[in-house]
Amino acid sequence: MCIRMIPPEDVSVGTISATQASPITTTQCTASSCPSTTTAVRVNPVIVSPAVRVTPVIVSPVTTATGTVTTTPVTMTPMLCTNCDIAAIAPVMEANTVFENTNTVGANGCTQTNAICRRTDDQVCTGVILSATNAAGTSTIFSAMNANQVSGLLTCQADGTYSSGSVTGITKLMCTFDTCVPPCATCDIEAVKPLMNPPDSSFDITGSTPDGQACKRYVVTCRNMIPCPAINLYAEIGTGGEQLIKTEENGATSASAEVDCGNDAKLTFMGMFPVSHSSRGKSLNALKLEEGIYQNLGFQVCTTCDIAAIAPVMEANTVFENTNTVGADGCTQTNAICRRTDAQVSTEVTLSATNAAGTSTISSAMNANQVSGLLTFQADGTYSSGSVTGITKLVCTFVTSVPPCASCDIEAVRPLMDQPNSYFDIIDRTPTGQTCKVYQVQCNYNGVSCAAVLLYATIRQLGNDIEDPIALGNDVEMMATELACGNDGTLTFIGL
Structure with a gap:
């Protein structure tokens, strides 16, 4: 049973320390007037994302001997997003291939790992793919065409697993090398x-x-x-x-x-x-001279390309852009860009090319608002990209585009584990017709009323992570508050 207590003056939103529980006033009583008391205990804070960490803090009923009532501070849990083990998810490699990785530290202090699938011989593959397996299945996270390697950045998460874009909780990586042959x-x-x-x-x-x-x-x-x-x-x-x-x-x-x-x-x-x-920009040329010998047919000019002739038809709020450069051989190279003009983010943006053989993807990006690819002007007056030659049309595709405020990962802020006799809930409270997401997060204490229930979050202010209580309730079984997905794609509490 929890006995209602009057919280001390310094136990309130915005004043409680992020590292030590405030002391509760000592009260003297007799055995008849005070048969049992409660001690305020705050649960360990748990880091759940670089942007927001939500930690339930419950003042649970703890019976002590008759007499003085005191509090005991609980040690904070350290950040866990630096303890990922890339070896645990490393792929099984085939002959003449190797998996390599290098670690860096991101701006939020979490480990980032550049994962590389590479051939150790000189063979070139039509496609090299880095895939990741999680509870939802296997997804391609990075790919390269006509190459001998591919690389991609993985991010260590608070639960000790790696993620890449929307692919979270990665349990295994896989390197795939398609149709590999010698350069010759x-x-x-x-x-x-x-x-x-x-x-x-x-x-x-x-x-x-x-x-x-x-x-x-x-x-x-x-x-x-x-x-x-x-x-x-x-x-x-x-x-x-x-x-x-x-x-x-x-x-x-x-x-x-x-x-x-x-x-x-x-x-x-x-x-x-x-x-x-x-x-x-050159070719093997037949020549034809006087008296029936082949004359010079003329050398191909590889600088008079027309990107407008193959430019894609764009949907609303998107644009196709291009910039030209001159390659080492003097031929024109064009950087083709498919880009959204609004703030929306797409699960995938693809630049595809059509030729006589059909339509092929030449460049793609996940969880982005643009993609680009390099085209090379050829001797026959057409563009090419890798093995895709004779391009007659480009296509830009934006898959499932939503505003950043609809893309927050609310599951990332869930505590790593529930405290004994308690559980944590997330409820989507987005108003009907509204795109930007709103969630209710709540901490429940198993049907028992407690002296106080506090909900903490780690917020980012001026480049620093600061832990602050965001909700407090007295003599309650649960405490809840709302989080909103902001225009920058991160969760916020009343705009903070």
Whole structure:
């Protein structure tokens, strides 16, 4: 049984210390007038998020011997968001791959871990994915196309688990490497075709890779419908200029040469010099001179691209932006950006590209309001991004966009555990038709009325975390208050 007590003057909202319980006035009594007394006990504060920590404080009934009534301060619980163990969730790696991680300390003092899935050989994969498993299942949290590694930032939470964006309580990481081949199997032979053929002529490419060999080899051929005094096959090479790689004379109708895909993923002729890719704004050029020899078809200009021709159709409150730079090879590169113009945050923002093969995602971001991706102007007058070439249209997608004030993670402020004979409730009190979330948090003491029930929260003021009581009730079984999700996506108590 709890006996009603009159709390001391210094037990009130805004005046109680965050580190020590206020003393209760000593009262002398006799055995008949004071058979039992109560001692005010405050439960340990528990950190539950960098922005807000809610800690129930209950003055529970504790029977003591007849006589003086005193209080005992309880030691504060330290921050737990620095004790995450990345090894406990590290992925099982396949051959020739490695999982690496480096730790840093975030602005809120919590551990942040950069997790890296990486190949240890020189192979390149069509996709490298870092996934995370939690109670809800397995989700992709970071990915990269045409790469040999991917990395992403994980944040240590107050419950001792890692999170990434909306994926919380991570129990296992997984690294996936899709369709990995040596660089010498990835050359884009189509990119070095001449832009056009002279009249009555054709340009052919035939695969000639030996059986069982991974590195690609091709035969390139210039053909003419009528015999020519000479047919010269030239290549424009990466160092600049032209190189004669094959000549057929005396009434020839064709000239052929073999080109190999090198260990640097560049096409070469007899291993002597690289044949420039269209990704460098160059091409393998057939030339045709007087008396039936191939004339110069002209070198591809890779600076006259038109991003407006493939720009996406944007929905309300979004915008497509782009900035151009010049690559090391002199060709135009365009940074394409899909961005919201309001304050809303999307669960995922995706930049996709359409070409003859269909639509592919070229860049994505989770829990963001924008995404960007680098496009490269090609020798055929189209844009490309990684293995996605001949882009005819871009698409920006914003999935489940809500204002920041609708995105607060109320579960993150739940105490790590309930005190004996008590429990903690969260109730959504958002008014009908209102987007910004409002929650009621309450501490209940199992149907027993107590001298005092206090609810504490850790708030951020001037860059510092300060613990303060936010609700106090006397002679009650429970205490409740409301928290609102603010415009910055963090929970607040009456605006604090």
